[in-house]
Amino acid sequence: MALDLYQLKAFFAVAQTLSYTEASRRLYLTQSAVSHAVAKLGRGVKDELFTRTGNKLALTETGAILYKTCEAVFYELEKAEERIGAVKNKNAGTIRLGATVEFGTTLLVKYLKDFIKSNPGVHVDFQFRHELLRPLLKDELDIIIDCKSHKAEGLEKTPLFREEYAVIASREFVREFRIRRPLDLGGCGILSMDKGGQWWGNFLNALPQAERPELKNITELNHIRAIINAAMEGLGVGFVPRYCVLKELKAKTLVNVFPQLKLLEDNFYVYQKVKRAGLERHRNLVGYLKNIKATQLERA
Amino acid sequence: MALDLYQLKAFFAVAQTLSYTEASRRLYLTQSAVSHAVAKLGRGVKDELFTRTGNKLALTETGAILYKTCEAVFYELEKAEERIGAVKNKNAGTIRLGATVEFGTTLLVKYLKDFIKSNPGVHVDFQFRHELLRPLLKDELDIIIDCKSHKAEGLEKTPLFREEYAVIASREFVREFRIRRPLDLGGCGILSMDKGGQWWGNFLNALPQAERPELKNITELNHIRAIINAAMEGLGVGFVPRYCVLKELKAKTLVNVFPQLKLLEDNFYVYQKVKRAGLERHRNLVGYLKNIKATQLERA
């Protein structure tokens, strides 16, 4: 039978992407090469590896066995490369780190400076997107930082810190509209990610029924940064994660409208595949991330 | 870095045998090919894999890391091949089974007939030698059956059954020399594996001090079968594992000289490497062997 590593690599990429073309891109090969390799592997085990219904690929039973084997084998090889690299203090591997756009672009890159400095062998690539779970499951990302609570087979979930939300506006705006209590929001401009009210719902639910304002004049902006900038321009009040506006609050270009109010708190989590959690660079990074405290974030 | 399977195979064989020439034999390649492969692997990881003091090879730190990786990777690949073979009910792998010469040639081959029949995909190769542990550790054997109690790192030890010893001789011999009690052995021919008395020591130690004969006329034969045949020819009394002479005792060509005596009992054990114990064919075979009972052996 004599399983071949090149063929398994090709097969694995196809199995992950369920596409020969996509797999070939990932492997920096031609589609033809991938097709040849998988075909040869199939001849080797004397069985089909994929079934196709229409043009959708799916693994056969034999294919599923090989998939699990690939996971294990490539994991072992990666661990070896990592350890060998560590011995020589370089080339200890790459981490493709995913995070939400806002958190990633503002705080994460700054906060990780120390980690990157103290792990010179480890290379970190960043991908800031809104969809993180699927790329992780498809092995396009190694580790993701997300504030959504996912549950998926074979996923390791490590809680990080709580994110607090804040109602923000420019000082002038607060003065002009005399905003003192939540109920005052009924009469002024509201900046929101959505028109429906889901976004501010999190804020409203934290209030007693009697104190909930009816939000009328809602402006939709599909990006947190846009909301912040709009708020600074005096276009309305926004409801955003506090870590996004730490600088602005400090510089007084924005104010925390209800500083005394205990608002919604969401948790940030780190996710990675259990089957790859043993990699040293993964353990190191997650360990480092776990030490992030809200206070440290504010200093950043 | 890109670890290559061909290179790892070559490296692994060299690491196991600590010899390029021996490794090349095992891989059915030329010594040159193995040298090339290992050299290339070394270039790949940018480090030496072996140190040589005089002409003795030893693993470097990096080599040791790769060795462990090889164990894991090839184990995974073997499991995959086994499972894929099992799906199609054939080619489920090979077991190189080692056992002591006497036990192997007489009982084991017969007893395993059923196992081989009911596991048509599994191919069993036999190696009957006196030295079993070292070949197992060097991966020249997969499973061994031995009556010695070994202790080695990473070895799984499964007790099988107890072997009983018996003092045997031809009926005519017993009559001629009037052998009734152990003390009577002082005056007749003794067949032994060694001249020193180690062999019969096991028998003597089972007796009270006063009943121990002084063995004088010892004939050395370096093979159990030779002792049995000599005993049948009336050349003396032998001291052999009972399972070796079950047929002869039944056919009355030999008699159990002291049937009432409780003699030394040794245990038979199955050994295999822990790191390979997860193979299905291994589990199946060991499970089968564990069901061997002394009574079944006698029927055989």
Next chain:
DNA sequence: GAATACTATGAATTATACTAATATGCCGCG
């Protein structure tokens, strides 16, 4: 039904694994 996207196949090309022949180095032996 034409256009598009994806996959399979065959021949040509390129890369590389393997061998044969040979050189080098290490050990033991007189």
Next chain:
DNA sequence: CGCGGCATATTAGTATAATTCATAGTATTC
């Protein structure tokens, strides 16, 4: 010391396999 025997490294040539290019086949979409 010098020699033969043994094990490993090196070099150059060959054989094998991997990759590509060009192309044909097969769904899917509009």
